[in-house]
Amino acid sequence: MDIAGLWDPEPGWLNTASYGLPPKPAWEALQAALADWRVGRTSWEPWDESTSRARESFARLIGADAADVFVGSTVSAAVVPIAAALPDGAKVLTDDVEFTSNVFPWQVHADRGIEVIAVPGSELVAAIKPGIDLVAVSAVQSSTGVVLDLPAVIAAGKEIGALVVIDASQALGWLPMRIDGVDALIAHSYKWLMSPRGATLGYLSPRLQERCRPVAAGWYAARDVHGSYYGPVMELDPGARRFDQSPAWFSFVGAAPALELIEQIGxxxxxxxxxxxxxxxxxxxxxxxxxxxxxxxxxxxxxxxxxxxxxxxxxxxxxxxxxxxxxxxxxxxxxxxxxxxxxx
Missing domain, CATH: 3.90.1150.10 (Aspartate Aminotransferase, domain 1)
Structure with a gap:
């Protein structure tokens, strides 16, 4: 695939780990949506089609079923239902340089006896032993760039029955990833997926979905989105969509073409x-x-x-x-x- 001309970086941009640069299809889609918004040319539904496209593209990138993918705004908010589902006294293992979006959501449950144990990355796999209930770690570390030995983490977690929750924000888009053996894989898309900030996507395994309560459920988490605007009758989507946060439309307008382009390039x-x-x-x-x-x-x-x-x-x-x-x-x-x- 000829990708020449799809980006317009000024020379010297070596900071995608902070934020990625949008490809032209994403930039142009966002500008068109903003132009429509400015004059009230359309309703919101055409913008929201991008949320479905981004969900499906994300699912293909990680080898998941789109029914097991949810959308949101931040990694930390995406982790909240999982942390809330942990039993009192559970132990969470993480890397001692883990980005805090995958640390603080567990630590705020300290009053319930939830304990976060942080070890150097080189010792992480060895520390996955009986007594650990959940491993929360990044596929690629933000500060060091170290790539996680994910198969080893999955194998060790499986041996003791621990959940494995992966923050893929610094990996997905350049590092091939699959969800086999993972309970949750969450990524914000504004880095290597080259999307506007505000579009987070995540995979929840069916077994983890059953453990979690959709504590942020709103109209967008309903089985029938358009029929859920008013009143006390609640019928949530049976899949991971019940964990959706109402999406930031324009973020997903930019995300969908960016993710699809990554698929095309490979x-x-x-x-x-x-x-x-x-x-x-x-x-x-x-x-x-x-x-x-x-x-x-x-x-x-x-x-x-x-x-x-x-x-x-x-x-x-x-x-x-x-x-x-x-x-x-x-x-x-x-x-x-x-x-x-x-x-x-």
Missing amino acids: VDTINRHNLDLANAFRAGLGLEPSNSAIVSTSLPGAQEAFASAGIRAAVRDGKLRASFHIYSTDDDVQHALAALKPLL
Whole structure:
């Protein structure tokens, strides 16, 4: 597939781990919807069709049934029904650098005896042992770029009957992922899925759906959305849609074409492109190759050097973080290395 011209990045954008850049189909769809909104040209239903398209595309990307996919606004809100379903005294295991959207929703239940146990990522699998009720961890760590050994986590969780809840926000869109053996997989789409902020999608296994109460249920979670506007009669959707939060229309208008484009290009193709660039950057820094599109390194003065060269990256947990996606180029790599050369 010829992808030339689908993005318009200014040179030096190495910060997709903070937010992704929209492809032209997503940008144009969003502008058209905003133009309609400005003058009242249409009702909301055409915008909401994008929510269904995004749900179905997300399901295909992770090998799930769309009936087991819910939509929302943030990862932390998506985790709330799962945390609320944990029994008093349950133990949750996580990485000690886990992004707090997948930590705080468990910790707020401390008054019920819910305990969050945080260990270094290298010790996570070994720590999945009897007494752990749920493992909550990212498929790719935001601060370090470390890619989770998901098969090992799933196998260890299965052995003791622990639930496995995965935050895929830093993975989905460049890292091939499947839901086999996972109880929940949730991703915000504004990073590697290159969508507007405000569109979160998640998978809930049928067994987990049965354990959870749809505590945020509203009109959009009903079996008949248009028949659920008023009154006390509640008939929720029988599938994961009963966990839907009423969607931010314009976020999903941008998300649907972005996710569909990722399908067209192919996650495997994106993965190879991103890793080639990330490993070229790592080689230039004298680092060993990695399996991550995120490069995290301690290099004093790097932030200032990047700023002077017009390169946009990030600093996380005291380290420089550069991230490479499908619109990144070899010129971006060389420009970044040239900026850092005096520091090496």
